[in-house]
Each structure stands twice: as C-alpha cells, then as structure tokens.
Amino acid sequence: MTKPLTLLLGALVMLLLLVSPIDCSRKLRKRRPHPIRHKPGHVAKGHKPSAPGARARAHRNHTATHSPAIYGSGRWLSGAGATYYGAPNGDGSDGGACGYQTAVGKQPFDSMIAAGSTLLYRGGEGCGACYEVKCTSNAACSGQPATILITDQSPGGLFPGEVAHFDMSGTAMGAMAKPGLADKLRAGGVLRIQYRRVPCKYTGVEIxxxxxxxxxxxxxxxxxxxxxxxxxxxxxxxxxxxxxxxxxxxxxxxxxxxxxxxxxxxxxxxxxxxxxxxxxxxxxxxxxxxxxxxxxxxxxxxxx
Known part of the structure; x- marks a missing residue:
C-alpha cells in the first residue's frame, strides 16, 4: 500500500504544479511613473475657491507640458471649470505663484486675472498667458467673452470631468455675467465655461x-x-x-x-x-x- 500511495501523492503534486496560479513567466505590471513635480514658489496665502459648495479637487496633475486640449488653434474649447477666490470685486490675490504681487490689481492687469490649473500654469512658464472665457451654464451668464490672464497657480487638482480649471478673481468671474447679475453668477458654485488662448494686448505698455x-x-x-x-x-x-x-x-x-x-x-x-x-x-x-x-x-x- 505504501508504494501505490506514494505514487498517487506524487501524481497529485505534479497536477497541482501544472494548474498552480504561481507562474514565473507571467508579465509584471508596469509601475506607473511618478508625475513630475514643480516647486512654483508660493501660492497666494489663503487662496481658496470662494464659490459656495466648492469642495476639494478630485486629483492632481503635476505634469507641466503643453496640452492639445488647452493650446488650440483659436477655437473655443469646452470642458473647463471656474470658481473665484478673494473678495467678490477684488483682485483674487497679491500675485501668488507668478510673483506679480500687487500689479494684479493695477493697469494693465486690472484684476482680470486667474489662477490656472497645472496644464495652464505649466510650472510657472504659463504666467502671463491670456485667455478668453465665457459661460452659458448659468442663467446669470451673458455668453459674452471676457479676457483674463494667468497670474497664479490653482491649488488642488481638477473637479470631475474637467480638462482645465480657472480660479478667477471675483472681478474676472463677474465679467462673464449679465449686467447686474455678477453676484448671482459668483454664487453659482463651480461653473462650466468655454475658453480659448488669445494674444495679450497691452496698448502703450512696454515690457x-x-x-x-x-x-x-x-x-x-x-x-x-x-x-x-x-x-x-x-x-x-x-x-x-x-x-x-x-x-x-x-x-x-x-x-x-x-x-x-x-x-x-x-x-x-x-x-x-x-x-x-x-x-x-x-x-x-x-x-x-x-x-x-x-x-x-x-x-x-x-x-x-
């Protein structure tokens, strides 16, 4: 009995090895590369979206590269979100992560500024870029474009479904509203907007x-x-x-x-x-x- 039992156990072991999930030749999962992180200097102190109900962004994207979704050929792009920060009719910040300081509230910037998400801010090299923005997602939206420029980095990642995000000054957010409805638009939470890259125009101003x-x-x-x-x-x-x-x-x-x-x-x-x-x-x-x-x-x- 001993020899047949030994042979039977040996056969069972061989069978288990053949069907075992342990497979030395299986493909290893590729490790996801860590995103490139940039040190942007400082983000404006106390810089938080002021829109009611705004919550923490779902994720961060730290790659600072050009994106076809952002650098288009002058056509309007969708999929961006907007909030505002600072005083309702204010400058938003004192220059934040671009270093413009109090210049954001003076000519030629005139408070028409925004903090851009990572692909807009581009590790700081997007500072000074100009965009036209407009909205139709809220009854207070005029549908008419307003020109803003990037002077800061938006903290956090993107809200679900966004490809880009603009944290605007209260002044810039209100510029997208119908006459007399700026406060209502600013109270609308996270807005969906359209945007496009446009040339900056500082008439009579030198670098x-x-x-x-x-x-x-x-x-x-x-x-x-x-x-x-x-x-x-x-x-x-x-x-x-x-x-x-x-x-x-x-x-x-x-x-x-x-x-x-x-x-x-x-x-x-x-x-x-x-x-x-x-x-x-x-x-x-x-x-x-x-x-x-x-x-x-x-x-x-x-x-x-």
Whole structure:
C-alpha cells in the first residue's frame, strides 16, 4: 500500500504544479511613473475657491507640458471649470505663484486675472498667458467673452470631468455675467465655461523687468511682465556689457528668471526673450549699470 500511495501523492503534486496560479513567466505590471513635480514658489496665502459648495479637487496633475486640449488653434474649447477666490470685486490675490504681487490689481492687469490649473500654469512658464472665457451654464451668464490672464497657480487638482480649471478673481468671474447679475453668477458654485488662448494686448505698455530683492552682482534674478502677444516666455538669455555672447538664464519660479554662474556679472545687461511660440525679442540695455535690487526697469520694446 505504501508504494501505490506514494505514487498517487506524487501524481497529485505534479497536477497541482501544472494548474498552480504561481507562474514565473507571467508579465509584471508596469509601475506607473511618478508625475513630475514643480516647486512654483508660493501660492497666494489663503487662496481658496470662494464659490459656495466648492469642495476639494478630485486629483492632481503635476505634469507641466503643453496640452492639445488647452493650446488650440483659436477655437473655443469646452470642458473647463471656474470658481473665484478673494473678495467678490477684488483682485483674487497679491500675485501668488507668478510673483506679480500687487500689479494684479493695477493697469494693465486690472484684476482680470486667474489662477490656472497645472496644464495652464505649466510650472510657472504659463504666467502671463491670456485667455478668453465665457459661460452659458448659468442663467446669470451673458455668453459674452471676457479676457483674463494667468497670474497664479490653482491649488488642488481638477473637479470631475474637467480638462482645465480657472480660479478667477471675483472681478474676472463677474465679467462673464449679465449686467447686474455678477453676484448671482459668483454664487453659482463651480461653473462650466468655454475658453480659448488669445494674444495679450497691452496698448502703450512696454515690457517691465523687476529685479528681485535678493539679487546681487553674483546672482541676478528678475521678474518679467507685460509681454504682448503670447504673454508668456519659454526662454530668457542675458548678455553682459562688453560681451557678444548670450548666456541662458534659468527659469526660477513663476515669471522669475535667474542667472548665477559663479562669478560677478558685468552690467549693463541686454535680455533676449523667446515667447511660447518661439518669437524672439531683444531688449538692449534693459538693466542699467547701476541697477538696484527691488527696482523695476521699463524697456523700450514689446512684441508687435
């Protein structure tokens, strides 16, 4: 009995191995890559959507790349959401994650600003981009477009079903309403809107360069604002006095660009700007020899 029993047990073991779910040749699941995370500087203090009933966004998307759903060919795009933050008729923030500070409430921005979700903010390189927005999803919507620009990063991810999100200033949100119904529109919670990328137009305003308070002869850091046309920049280069070479600057955060190559820089500086669509503009002697940290220098040029 012992030998037949042993043979039977051996056969059972072989059968179990054949049908076992353990399969050394099975395909391993691909690990999902971690999203690229960017440090955008600071998000405006206390920046939260003010729309009643607004809740935390469902997820975050930290990739800072161009998206066909956002950079269209001038046609209206759907699938975006909008809330507002700050005072009902206010500026929204003091500049937030782009570094524009109090400029958002002054000409030419005039409080018509928004904090953009990740694919709009683009790690800060979307700062200054202009969009037309309009809504028909609420009875208070006028259906007429209003022009806004990105000056901040929207906290959190997207609401379900959104491809992009605009956290607008109260002023910008109200601009989409029928006359006298701005407050009703702002009380409408999360709105569904249409949007499209448009050229920025700052009539009579030249590009400004605001030197950061922490800049010194060995570390140059500058905020660039009021660029016509694309409104945002993909590259900035600096040429020192007595040189014929353009040195690439690094994107710091928001609309800030820096250069620290380990040696004293020789001012005055010329700056060469490359816009989002690849257009190049040179501002000669943009920063004078006796430049000071915290001071703003106006150029004599802008994109045509």
């Amino acid at each position: 400004a360069f605001k030197v950061d308070q922490g800049a010194n002869p060995f570390y140059f850091d500058v905020l660039i604002e009021f660029e016509d046309d694309d409104g945002d920049l993909s590259a900035v280069e600096l040429m020192e006095a007595g040189s014929h070479t353009w040195t690439p600057m690094s994107h710091n955060w928001g609309a800030m660009w820096r250069l620290n190559n380990g040696r004293k820089l020789n001012a005055p500086f010329a700056l060469r700007l490359t816009s989002d669509s690849g257009r190049v503009l040179i501002a000669n002697n943009a920063i004078p020899a006796a430049w000071k940290p915290g001071k703003t220098y106006r150029s004599l040029v802008n994109y045509p």
